Amino acid sequence: MSVKMGLLALLADGPQYGYQLRAEFEGRTGSTWPLNVGQVYTTLARLERDHLVEPAGSEEGRVLYRITDAGQDEVAAWFLTPVIRTQPARDELAIKLAFAVTVSGVDVGAVIQRQRTATMAALQDYTRLKRQDHDLAWTLVLDAMVFQTEAEIRWLDHCEARLRRAATERRVVATPAEDTADKETSR
Amino acid sequence: MTTILKLDAVSRVHGEGATEVTALNAVTFTASAGELVAVMGPSGSGKSTLLTLAGGLDSPSSGTVLVEGADLATLGNQGRARLRRTAIGYVFQDFNLIPALTAAENVSLPLELDGVGVAKARAAALVALGQVGIPDLADRFPDEMSGGQQQRVAIARAVVGDRRLILADEPTGALDTETGEDILRLLRLRCDEGAAGVLVTHEPRHAAWADRVVFLRDGVVVDESGGTSVDALLDADRV
Ligand SMILES: Nc1ncnc2c1ncn2[C@@H]1O[C@H](COP(=O)(O)OP(=O)(O)OP(=O)(O)O)[C@@H](O)[C@H]1O
Ligand SMILES: [Mg+2]
Numbered sequence: 001m002s003v004k005m006g007l008l009a010l011l012a013d014g015p016q017y018g019y020q021l022r023a024e025f026e027g028r029t030g031s032t033w034p035l036n037v038g039q040v041y042t043t044l045a046r047l048e049r050d051h052l053v054e055p056a057g058s059e060e061g062r063v064l065y066r067i068t069d070a071g072q073d074e075v076a077a078w079f080l081t082p083v084i085r086t087q088p089a090r091d092e093l094a095i096k097l098a099f100a101v102t103v104s105g106v107d108v109g110a111v112i113q114r115q116r117t118a119t120m121a122a123l124q125d126y127t128r129l130k131r132q133d134h135d136l137a138w139t140l141v142l143d144a145m146v147f148q149t150e151a152e153i154r155w156l157d158h159c160e161a162r163l164r165r166a167a168t169e170r171r172v173v174a175t176p177a178e179d180t181a182d183k184e185t186s187r
Numbered sequence: 188m189t190t191i192l193k194l195d196a197v198s199r200v201h202g203e204g205a206t207e208v209t210a211l212n213a214v215t216f217t218a219s220a221g222e223l224v225a226v227m228g229p230s231g232s233g234k235s236t237l238l239t240l241a242g243g244l245d246s247p248s249s250g251t252v253l254v255e256g257a258d259l260a261t262l263g264n265q266g267r268a269r270l271r272r273t274a275i276g277y278v279f280q281d282f283n284l285i286p287a288l289t290a291a292e293n294v295s296l297p298l299e300l301d302g303v304g305v306a307k308a309r310a311a312a313l314v315a316l317g318q319v320g321i322p323d324l325a326d327r328f329p330d331e332m333s334g335g336q337q338q339r340v341a342i343a344r345a346v347v348g349d350r351r352l353i354l355a356d357e358p359t360g361a362l363d364t365e366t367g368e369d370i371l372r373l374l375r376l377r378c379d380e381g382a383a384g385v386l387v388t389h390e391p392r393h394a395a396w397a398d399r400v401v402f403l404r405d406g407v408v409v410d411e412s413g414g415t416s417v418d419a420l421l422d423a424d425r426v
Contacts, residue, residue, distance in 0.1 A: 123395040
């Protein structure tokens with residue numbers, strides 16, 4: 001999502017000052033998405049240019065911002081529009097594994113296992129955070145990270161299972177007489 | 188930390204000759220008081236085997252299994268049965284509820300067998316059923332409950348009373364994500380209160396509630412996570 005829609009969604013609840021918006025934004029995303037003040041004000045300026053927000057008075061030089069009707073429509077549409085997955089976060093990992101299976105001399109089983117251990121440790125960290133009490137918004141953000149991290153582990157398990165099957169088939173074809181003592185997933 | 192469960196170079200071989208299967212191969216494994224350990228691995232890797240050996244439901248082909256310092260092999264059938272009634276809570280992969288008993292009776296049975304009075308045992312059972320989120324199903328029979336509800340009765344039975352070792356084989360298989368998480372919170376709570384827990388699961392999300400995650404493959408421990416700093420691991424691996 002964009003910072004723009006986040007701020008607009010916050011303003012849909014009532015007029016706020018820029019510094020308040022920044023604190024609210026970080027609070028609701030559990031500080032997983034830190035904003036700097038400059039980002040908040042340039043975004044508000046753009047929103048005002050597009051007639052999605054308007055000034056509603058000022059105090060000590062600070063401007064109070066209010067959402068317009070067009071802004072309300074924009075927020076409503078945003079909530080109802082599915083997010084398109086453009087760049088899957090695990091791209092680097094997928095590419096790494098694709099290379100690992102094609103470059104000779106790489107122990108793919110070891111690559112997967114090491115990654116799995118690291119990702120599991122990250123998942124344990126997120127889960128430890130879940131043990132503390134949080135408000136609902138932060139819990140949902142945390143759950144998103146938990147499910148995404150879990151998906152990566154499941155995918156790694158899937159990769160390993162595929163490699164094992166491929167290795168077994170290769171062995172059956174190449175050396176039908178030999179037994180299956182060697183169960184390594186290396187290539 | 189006090190070691191509650193210790194498997195020392197434990198192997199379990201099924202069958203012989205051509206049909207011989209080594210379900211577990213020289214595995215050394217511990218779980219201490221206050222610790223929850225998750226066991227993961229592909230189907231057939233030996234997870235349930237490890238758990239049944241730890242619970243004294245099966246005997247190793249070689250190696251020793253110690254629960255609270257006692258060698259299960261020298262305890263005899265009666266000693267093992269007593270340990271299972273009092274110290275060990277076991278959640279079976281297929282629930283294993285007694286069909287002729289209500290939910291509350293299933294849960295209170297181990298306490299009653301151990302000499303706890305009926306009223307007291309029932310009170311404890313009701314508390315445990317409340318903790319797994321089905322306080323109002325106490326007087327239903329297993330065949331009057333959904334799979335997930337039966338699973339929760341099985342979990343309540345395993346955590347009721349003073350269990351020092353809780354062994355759970357896929358305890359969340361029949362549960363939705365939210366209920367599954369409640370169960371993990373409950374297991375975690377029991378371990379934080381001092382029990383040792385071993386959780387077999389296919390769900391990484393649930394394994395992540397554990398202090399350590401042990402990974403089995405072909406009856407061998409191939410990996411363990413936990414304890415190591417994530418950032419260090421991620422940096423080393425991703426770059
Ligand atoms: N009674 C038995 N006789 C012969 N082989 C057995 C017996 N019990 C288990 N095995 C074999 O031992 C291996 C380990 O089985 P185990 O039940 O421990 O696997 P698991 O990791 O729990 O699998 P799953 O995830 O499917 O529950 C498997 O290859 C299984 O076929
Ligand atoms: Mg099993």
